Amino acid sequence: MNIAIIGLGNIGGSFALAIKENIPDANTYAIDIDAEVLERAKEQHIIKDGSRDFKDIIPNADLIIFAVYPKLLVQLVKDYAPYLKEGCIITDVTGVKTSLIGDVEPLLPEHADFVFGHPMAGRENRGLEFSSREVFIDANYLITPTPRNKEENIEFLKNFVKTLEFGSISVISPDFHDEVIGFTSQLAHVIAISLINSDDDARNTKKYTGDSYRDLTRITNINEKLWPELFMMNKDHLVKHIDNFQIQLDKLNAAIQSDDVETMEEMMLESTKRYKDLHDIED
Structure with missing residues (x-):
């Protein structure tokens, strides 16, 4: 499985570390505006590779995890949409859902499924250096499905975050x-x-x-x-x-x-x- 993490800061880095520990066969890639962060993550074997150009990574991604600000996320989905792989699953870490879903879903092609999620974990400090897979252990995870989502993709996200050692996983409405x-x-x-x-x-x-x-x-x-x-x-x-x-x-x-x-x-x-x-x- 090819996983693309968009934004390799605190939360994005924590996902990369948790994937490395719990799904070692996955190929984890990252997209970030900071080339030094990408290089450091690659040197530390947190990711397989990284790029500032999404076209290097997005077309082959089976799972995309957005770990960026909500307004930026909307713009990135608009940019990525023509390059999304058939059957790819997308998720996020955003702390607000209703308005975000309203902005994002009209931008998606039919062959991509965005299952919105929210890990209830993190730290106050910013940056890859403060990331930690331990913050996810036994933490709550919220999934906010929409009528557009396929049931098997909701189940995939549940199993995925459970594998990353999240604790209680709740499926609730966006509102x-x-x-x-x-x-x-x-x-x-x-x-x-x-x-x-x-x-x-x-x-x-x-x-x-x-x-x-x-x-x-x-x-x-x-x-x-x-x-x-x-x-x-x-x-x-x-x-x-x-x-x-x-x-x-x-x-x-x-x-x-x-x-x-x-x-x-x-x-x-x-x-x-x-x-x-x-x-x-x-x-």
């Missing part, structure tokens, strides 16, 4: 994906960004932090080019989640200001209950 990711991922980033940016620069906070602040701000080492795209492409769901969060924040704020201990205790008991459910902790 539900965007709704739940808007809450679990995008809202979490909105809160973390707002928290760290509300700090008083003159305080020199880093001298006084503990685990709580470090844990809550870990994800603020953020890709400032990617995340605005994700926020804007999912704004309807995300703004709704921000509004619901604001309701809870206002409720807690009011309870603190009015010395309403009962409300604070109720909110904390509810959060503890939800935490235990999230982590499958028995009372």
Whole structure:
């Protein structure tokens, strides 16, 4: 099987490493704008070969994994479409699905099947040097099929990511994906960004932090080019989640200001209950 990874950064590199470890017979190729990254990956035997010119790789690819920003992905699909191999399967790692699917599917030839996916794994740092196959081990993977997809290709992607040692694999609708990711991922980033940016620069906070602040701000080492795209492409769901969060924040704020201990205790008991459910902790 010839596999083409488009974008050999953190996630693309992690796929390459996971494929090398778990599917050693596969021929893994990469396309990236950085020739030095491609050469380094080849020297380290992470990929078989790489190129900056997609025409060197795409026509022979059985599986294509897009690990690039969503807007770029759309443009690349438009460029690649005339060169796609008969029966090739395409997938992605993008954190927003509904609008992306609407942009991509009209560009596809009938003989290519794009099964949209989302690995719930990764690291804050960018670049091939931060890639790791271990981040995929037991991680969740989301697949968002469309009516255009062939059932056997959905099954192929399930088996493929299972072979790469992902844990729970969920097949969900694109809209539900965007709704739940808007809450679990995008809202979490909105809160973390707002928290760290509300700090008083003159305080020199880093001298006084503990685990709580470090844990809550870990994800603020953020890709400032990617995340605005994700926020804007999912704004309807995300703004709704921000509004619901604001309701809870206002409720807690009011309870603190009015010395309403009962409300604070109720909110904390509810959060503890939800935490235990999230982590499958028995009372």
